[in-house]
């Protein structure tokens with residue numbers, strides 16, 4: 001008889017959309033690659049702790065992310081040795097007991113995977129306490145940042161630390177991890193992106209299926225799951241620039257969960273020759289990326305990795321100080337985009353790129369070259385080895 005499935009518990013929080021997105025991508029990969037052998041669950045450790053102020057972390061993050069200077073102070077204070085120490089002591093003191101309960105909750109996990117920068121030390125200590133003093137449950141970190149990362153991602157006590165880029169592999173080693181702990185794979189992205197454009201029809205077909213104009217050059221503007229990064233001003237800047245192009249153009253703005261931005265944009269008038277579609281949260285981002293010629297986005301790691309997989313050149317419109325700064329270099333160094341922070345400059349760049357198809361094609365190829373579409377399946381396979389030992393995938 002088949003042994004009961006082994007349980008993998010992902011630790012995350014909705015501080016930004018990327019941690020949950022990566023955990024869900026890995027859960028999907030592991031459960032489909034190892035049916036009946038591995039089952040996963042996700043715990044928002046901050047919210048589930050019910051301990052104030054930790055349980056308010058998602059809302060606090062949204063508030064700070066909209067105020068980059070406040071965010072910069074918070075990020076940098078937490079990265080100092082003193083700040084990091086205070087954070088760990090407070091977390092252990094206030095949340096330690098709840099973390100132990102959550103990590104022991106049935107079905108008890110056979111492997112724990114953190115996809116959050118602040119969940120290494122406290123979770124490792126909680127697991128060790130549950131395991132009778134010395135941790136025996138495997139523990140891995142999957143870093144969900146791309147070109148720069150908070151030092152708290154890296155804890156020398158983990159069994160494996162998955163990083164998406166050369167830069168972060170270096171940071172991991174600098175922060176004291178041993179080379180054999182650091183595994184470089186790529187950023188986990190949803191299965192819908194694994195085959196890139198090959199998973200979709202022609203660009204014209206995708207546009208038609210989304211109710212868009214099949215032939216108009218198309219820009220997609222997004223601001224992460226929460227529609228951040230001054231998305232309304234960015235959209236207006238792009239629409240005005242597209243309006244100065246001869247012929248028809250198209251702008252799709254995905255506002256995510258930001259209803260205020262969506263309502264603001266819905267109420268506006270647009271240039272006659274620009275078709276503007278304003279949308280809320282979409283669950284098929286791969287189709288919108290597949291319909292676009294250019295992406296405008298804040299420098300979110302998930303969105304950048306997805307755009308790379310879809311071969312989509314990026315104008316980066318802003319970045320969060322600290323963890324998103326290196327994402328700008330990641331895109332620029334790979335040659336599939338550039339940072340332009342002013343709406344007029346963003347619009348001008350989109351227009352210039354759309355008017356130079358050969359340059360755009362070169363950038364699309366550079367994007368594909370930087371993509372790691374196999375990252376999710378690769379990490380899932382590595383994690384499976386941690387949790388199953390020698391048992392192997394039944395299909396991939």
Ligand code: UDP
Nearest residue numbers: 016017018224225256281282300301302303
């Ligand atoms: N996203 C989505 N639908 C939307 C807006 C965003 O599925 O309407 C997804 C997007 O595809 C990406 C994630 O949300 O996977 C955003 O992650 P990113 O790291 O770019 O930014 P964050 O929201 O974490 O700041």
